[in-house]
Amino acid sequence: MKAISYSRYGGPEVLAFGEVRDPKVGPDSVLVKVRAAAVNPVDWKAREGQLEGLFEAAFPVVPGWDVSGVVVRPGVAVSEFDVGDEVIGYVREDFLSRGTFAEYVAAPLRTLARKPRNLSFEEAAGLPLVGLTAYQVLVKVLEVKRGETVLVHAAAGGVGSLAVQLGAHLGARVIGTASEPNHDFVRGLGGEPVTYGAGLGERVRGLAPEGVDAVFDTVGGDALKVSANLLAPEGRLVSIADVGVVNYGGRYYFVRPDAEDLHRLSELAEQGVVRVHVSETFPLERAADAHRLNEEGRTRGKIVVTVPWETEES
Numbered sequence: 001m002k003a004i005s006y007s008r009y010g011g012p013e014v015l016a017f018g019e020v021r022d023p024k025v026g027p028d029s030v031l032v033k034v035r036a037a038a039v040n041p042v043d044w045k046a047r048e049g050q051l052e053g054l055f056e057a058a059f060p061v062v063p064g065w066d067v068s069g070v071v072v073r074p075g076v077a078v079s080e081f082d083v084g085d086e087v088i089g090y091v092r093e094d095f096l097s098r099g100t101f102a103e104y105v106a107a108p109l110r111t112l113a114r115k116p117r118n119l120s121f122e123e124a125a126g127l128p129l130v131g132l133t134a135y136q137v138l139v140k141v142l143e144v145k146r147g148e149t150v151l152v153h154a155a156a157g158g159v160g161s162l163a164v165q166l167g168a169h170l171g172a173r174v175i176g177t178a179s180e181p182n183h184d185f186v187r188g189l190g191g192e193p194v195t196y197g198a199g200l201g202e203r204v205r206g207l208a209p210e211g212v213d214a215v216f217d218t219v220g221g222d223a224l225k226v227s228a229n230l231l232a233p234e235g236r237l238v239s240i241a242d243v244g245v246v247n248y249g250g251r252y253y254f255v256r257p258d259a260e261d262l263h264r265l266s267e268l269a270e271q272g273v274v275r276v277h278v279s280e281t282f283p284l285e286r287a288a289d290a291h292r293l294n295e296e297g298r299t300r301g302k303i304v305v306t307v308p309w310e311t312e313e314s
Contacts, residue, residue: 003102004287004305005060009049012288012295020062023098023106027077032087032107036125036281037100038066039294039303040158046096047291057096063287064100064305065092067107068115068124078109086115088266090128090257101287103307113262116269119276124269126158126276126302131265133240133255134162137216138170141253142236146171148213151204151230155191156182156300159218159240164191165274167216175207177223182300185277201226211235217245224248277301284308 001022006014025031043063045051071085081087089112091100098106115124138144150167154160155176167174168190176191177200183193194203200223204212211232217223220242227237228248237250245252268274281304282290290303 001103002284003062004064004284005062006047007060009047009052009057011048012044012291014047015063015288015291017285017287020060020102023102023104025073025075025106026108027075029075029106029108030071030078030081030087030112031073032067032069032089032105032112033072033309034067034069034100034103034105034307035121035309036068036307037064037305038126038129038158039064039287039290039305040066040129041294041297042129044291044295051096055094055096059097061096062099062102064102065090066125066127066129067091067100067105068121069105069307072104080109081112086121087112088115088124088128088262089113090132090255090262092257101284101305108257110259111257111262113259113266116266118270118272122278122281122304122306123276125304126278127162127265127269127274128262129255130158130162130302131274132258132261133159133253134166134216135261135265136255136258137238137240137253138163138166141238141251142214142216144170144172144214147173149173149175149208149232151208151212151215151227152176152191152218153196153216153223153227154178154218155186155189155193157218158299158302160216161185161189161277161301162274163216163218164189166268167191169268169273175204175212179298185300196223201229204230214238215250217241217250220244224250278304280304281306
């Protein structure tokens with residue numbers, strides 16, 4: 001099959017488009033014909049070797065964890081999906097090798113759910129990783145309650161935009177940091193935008209004089225110190241970007257594949273509670289350009305790679 005892969009760590013230039021071996025389908029997996037795969041910061045961090053301490057790499061590595069597509073062959077023990085079912089997945093295994101930037105991916109059942117019927121394949125591909133991250137942090141870790149005030153960093157980004165929508169759905173007041181050009185976008189998601197940068201603490205205090213009940217950090221660094229100083233008594237702080245959050249009494253979190261959580265997200269998307277904004281799409285062979293754009297860190301919503309669809313499967 002054709003895929004994007006890299007045989008060594010490095011910049012976008014190590015990504016090559018060409019033939020790789022076809023994936024083998026285990027008994028509890030399904031073979032998915034990929035229609036679209038979203039780009040996430042973790043993809044280029046893995047490509048650069050920044051995750052070497054967490055995941056063993058079996059080169060060549062096909063990058064990508066997010067996918068939307070169609071089931072073309074269930075594993076021998078699979079009864080949950082049939083040929084032709086449209087699915088989404090956060091296809092993360094415990095090593096780097098068999099990713100989603102390819103024509104096909106063998107996806108374990110624990111990583112899959114049915115695709116929201118009201119989303120395009122491009123939109124649906126952008127839901128799993130960021131949606132699961134936002135859902136698991138807000139619901140399971142921060143345990144956000146109705147009436148609480150939540151501060152979400154980088155509220156116009158992939159994770160942040162889903163966190164704003166889910167936080168509002170939970171009945172929380174959501175304050176989201178964003179650049180001024182993205183303020184209307186954040187308002188449209190149900191949040192109250194505030195400009196990040198120097199003076200952020202004072203601006204947030206102006207909106208929430210008593211402090212915030214929870215902070216969802218997606219950027220790390222100086223934002224952690226500012227966030228810790230904005231917490232109300234008994235406030236909670238979680239970061240998905242910086243393990244140094246523990247120095248401020250907070251918790252670091254890394255999203256987990258969870259079919260039940262992903263199914264719930266699919267339901268919320270079909271109910272119109274959450275939507276995915278796709279800022280730009282690239283064909284599979286231009287995945288390196290998609291990585292470069294994502295690395296700039298100024299994306300509104302998601303960047304998605306698309307895979308050509310053929311009516312006859314090989």
